[in-house]
Amino acid sequence: MINKDPSVNIAIPELPKEIAGLKDIALNLWWTWNPEGKNLFKMINPYLWKESHHNPIAMLKNMSQKELERIVKDESIMRAYSFAYNSFKIYMEDKNIYADEPLPIAYFCAEYGLHHSVPIYSGGLGFLAGDILKESSDMGLPMVGIGFMYPNGYVRQVMSADGWQNGAEEPIEKDVAPIERVLDKEGKHFTIKVPFIDPVVYASVWKINVGRVTLYLLDTDIEQNDPWDRAISSRLYTPDINQRLRQQIVLGIGGYRVLEELGIEYSILHLNEGHPAFALFERIRSFIEKEKLSLEDAIEKVKQTSVFTTHTPLQAATDVYSFDMISNAFKDYWQALGMSKEQFMGLGINPDNPSAGFNMTVFGINMCNNRNAVSKKHCKVASDIWSHVLPKNNKGKPAIDYVTNGVHIPTWLNDELYEIINEKFRDKWKQIQDIFLSWTFVDDIEDKKVWEFSQYYKNLMVNYIRDKIRMRYAKDGIDPAVAMAEGVLLDPDILTIGFARRMAAYKRPDLILSDLDRLEKILTNKERPVQIIFAGKAHPADIEGKKILQHIFKTAQETRFAGRIAFVEDYGENVAKYLLHGVDIWLNNPQLPLEACGTSGMKASINGTLHLSTLDGWWPEGYNEKNGWAFGEEPSDNVKDANELYDLLEKEIIPLYYSVNDEGYSPKWVAMKKEAIKSVAPKFSARRMMKDYLKKFYIPISNKLK
Numbered sequence: 030m031i032n033k034d035p036s037v038n039i040a041i042p043e044l045p046k047e048i049a050g051l052k053d054i055a056l057n058l059w060w061t062w063n064p065e066g067k068n069l070f071k072m073i074n075p076y077l078w079k080e081s082h083h084n085p086i087a088m089l090k091n092m093s094q095k096e097l098e099r100i101v102k103d104e105s106i107m108r109a110y111s112f113a114y115n116s117f118k119i120y121m122e123d124k125n126i127y128a129d130e131p132l133p134i135a136y137f138c139a140e141y142g143l144h145h146s147v148p149i150y151s152g153g154l155g156f157l158a159g160d161i162l163k164e165s166s167d168m169g170l171p172m173v174g175i176g177f178m179y180p181n182g183y184v185r186q187v188m189s190a191d192g193w194q195n196g197a198e199e200p201i202e203k204d205v206a207p208i209e210r211v212l213d214k215e216g217k218h219f220t221i222k223v224p225f226i227d228p229v230v231y232a233s234v235w236k237i238n239v240g241r242v243t244l245y246l247l248d249t250d251i252e253q254n255d256p257w258d259r260a261i262s263s264r265l266y267t268p269d270i271n272q273r274l275r276q277q278i279v280l281g282i283g284g285y286r287v288l289e290e291l292g293i294e295y296s297i298l299h300l301n302e303g304h305p306a307f308a309l310f311e312r313i314r315s316f317i318e319k320e321k322l323s324l325e326d327a328i329e330k331v332k333q334t335s336v337f338t339t340h341t342p343l344q345a346a347t348d349v350y351s352f353d354m355i356s357n358a359f360k361d362y363w364q365a366l367g368m369s370k371e372q373f374m375g376l377g378i379n380p381d382n383p384s385a386g387f388n389m390t391v392f393g394i395n396m397c398n399n400r401n402a403v404s405k406k407h408c409k410v411a412s413d414i415w416s417h418v419l420p421k422n423n424k425g426k427p428a429i430d431y432v433t434n435g436v437h438i439p440t441w442l443n444d445e446l447y448e449i450i451n452e453k454f455r456d457k458w459k460q461i462q463d464i465f466l467s468w469t470f471v472d473d474i475e476d477k478k479v480w481e482f483s484q485y486y487k488n489l490m491v492n493y494i495r496d497k498i499r500m501r502y503a504k505d506g507i508d509p510a511v512a513m514a515e516g517v518l519l520d521p522d523i524l525t526i527g528f529a530r531r532m533a534a535y536k537r538p539d540l541i542l543s544d545l546d547r548l549e550k551i552l553t554n555k556e557r558p559v560q561i562i563f564a565g566k567a568h569p570a571d572i573e574g575k576k577i578l579q580h581i582f583k584t585a586q587e588t589r590f591a592g593r594i595a596f597v598e599d600y601g602e603n604v605a606k607y608l609l610h611g612v613d614i615w616l617n618n619p620q621l622p623l624e625a626c627g628t629s630g631m632k633a634s635i636n637g638t639l640h641l642s643t644l645d646g647w648w649p650e651g652y653n654e655k656n657g658w659a660f661g662e663e664p665s666d667n668v669k670d671a672n673e674l675y676d677l678l679e680k681e682i683i684p685l686y687y688s689v690n691d692e693g694y695s696p697k698w699v700a701m702k703k704e705a706i707k708s709v710a711p712k713f714s715a716r717r718m719m720k721d722y723l724k725k726f727y728i729p730i731s732n733k734l735k
């Protein structure tokens with residue numbers, strides 16, 4: 030499935046022939062999860078590497094011809110180059126493991142979290158989609174991704190002194206991002222027209238190479254479109270309902286056109302959440318037109334060959350468009366399908382609230398016989414809230430299955446552990462990463478070493494946070510209270526709790542601030558001090574989320590906490606890695622049952638950062654009483670939950686951490702860390718997740734199609 034569409038990135042300079050392959054590595058995100066790739070760019074020029082925010086294209090663009098010549102003469106760089114380039118080539122040419130089955134899969138999602146140089150994500154949904162593409166590439170699974178190019182990315186978070194989140198614009202410099210323009214036969218930027226939609230919208234197409242998987246991105250910010258239409262793709266999850274509908278039309282229907290017009294063959298359509306569900310209409314249309322199926326047969330075939338993954342545990346969180354809005358946009362479309370307006374609308378009507386409009390989740394459920402929730406618990410929740418829409422399976426239960434999310438281990442594992450496992454099994458460990466026994470190697474690592482590498486990552490994190498403040502101070506001269514709130518007084522030697530995720534009310538980011546006097550005693554204890562690091566963005570339209578954030582930021586400025594509460598700005602993939610590897614405890618306290626799965630706790634656990642969480646999402650499947658902690662009850666009660674959290678910290682967690690032996694570490698703490706890695710890594714790896722998707726959906730669908 031290596032894609033050979035003609036494409037260009039115009040920012041890359043002419044490279045000396047000895048290192049011409051650098052361009053291939055720079056233009057494939059393979060380098061982001063393979064140390065030989067990452068290390069190479071860092072070696073070439075550590076200063077420019079940092080300066081470019083780890084973007085190889087930007088770095089190469091800023092290198093003079095003379096400097097490029099210098100690389101060729103540097104033997105150690107050339108050795109690293111040869112190693113990286115050859116590894117890359119071997120990886121790319123490796124025969125697919127799943128060459129024949131299943132049939133190729135087209136994966137649609139509104140956002141992808143791949144790397145911070147491509148800011149087209151807001152959070153968990155995007156990272157899941159990014160990890161799915163990376164793992165499919167590693168497994169040789171034939172997949173192609175469809176998404177959106179957001180010229181303005183997601184908000185960059187800048188905090189004001191009084192704790193209000195201000196969004197700053199940070200437009201993507203398209204030509205310096207690791208993306209390429211797809212070209213048409215004449216060498217022009219390939220553009221599609223979104224069919225039958227009124228008014229006409231065009232989108233140009235970019236691509237990102239994710240190892241052996243290609244991700245195509247649609248971009249409406251082009252000259253052919255009117256200003257209003259150019260802004261369709263401007264922003265991720267725009268609160269403007271009209272633009273939002275148009276976004277989803279372009280993503281679903283436009284995305285489907287891209288695959289058809291590029292002649293990309295695939296047989297399974299996988300929709301990650303309801304945003305791209307309009308692709309199902311275009312799929313019906315295509316079956317009628319190309320395979321000459323009747324409308325009924327086309328609908329049946331779409332149902333059998335499409336997979337719908339739902340992530341919402343609340344009916345209210347789904348996109349619903351008024352019938353007027355849908356009518357205006359689709360009035361020519363249902364005719365093209367040979368459908369009546371009633372039949373068309375009927376596919377998206379929620380029987381619980383039939384006058385509300387066209388519901389994207391209901392539509393997805395109705396049009397895909399293959400449906401899944403994203404954890405065992407969420408499956409139960411989804412079965413309940415959609416019981417009136419879901420057909421019954423042969424056991425009389427709502428017909429929805431689950432595939433618990435997983436995380437792409439090579440992306441999220443810290444370098445220390447990566448090196449140890451790589452030494453143990455060579456590169457082969459990736460093939461056996463979902464097997465429990467593969468991870469028992471952590472028992473062989475000396476306890477002291479495990480403790481030390483955590484301390485090392487904690488130091489790295491604290492330095493990184495202070496460095497950010499130092500740079501900001503140098504630039505704007507910030508207030509000391511703000512510097513304190515942003516973490517200037519963090520201590521690399523004490524027990525550190527991390528809470529980093531979207532600042533949404535249901536996640537209860539300020540639960541731990543419920544009783545400030547009690548918290549003060551915990552944090553400022555002389556012998557056993559504790560600190561908390563917060564990070565996370567509120568959605569720009571979420572005033573409640575912004576207020577919670579402000580509460581945290583202001584509390585962090587109170588001198589009585591002595592700088593032991595910090596908030597790190599601009600949570601994204603880079604900040605996440607520092608925190609996931611650097612804190613001791615990963616706190617997660619969503620209100621039950623509103624966390625469909627959650628993945629950051631998995632990323633923490635595989636690094637030995639202990640998960641302290643309410644029993645929601647994936648945690649009931651992951652928690653084994655030895656690999657972290659669980660608290661809270663269902664339904665959630667803020668006061669009770671907060672008390673239980675303080676009790677756990679005071680009576681169990683803090684004493685455990687500080688029970689250090691003569692060698693300066695806590696053996697019981699280390700035992701828990703090892704247990705966390707061993708129990709979580711195999712079971713919540715993206716490899717296990719993709720095998721579940723294969724077993725439950727992709728292979729059965731393929732078999733039916735043969």
Ligand SMILES: *Cc1c(COP(=O)(O)O)cnc(C)c1O
Pocket residue numbers: 151152153154156529530531600601602605626627628629630632
């Ligand atoms: C993994 C990840 C998420 C999603 O994690 P949750 O547990 O769902 O909050 C969000 N943001 C970043 C940067 C991540 O890496």
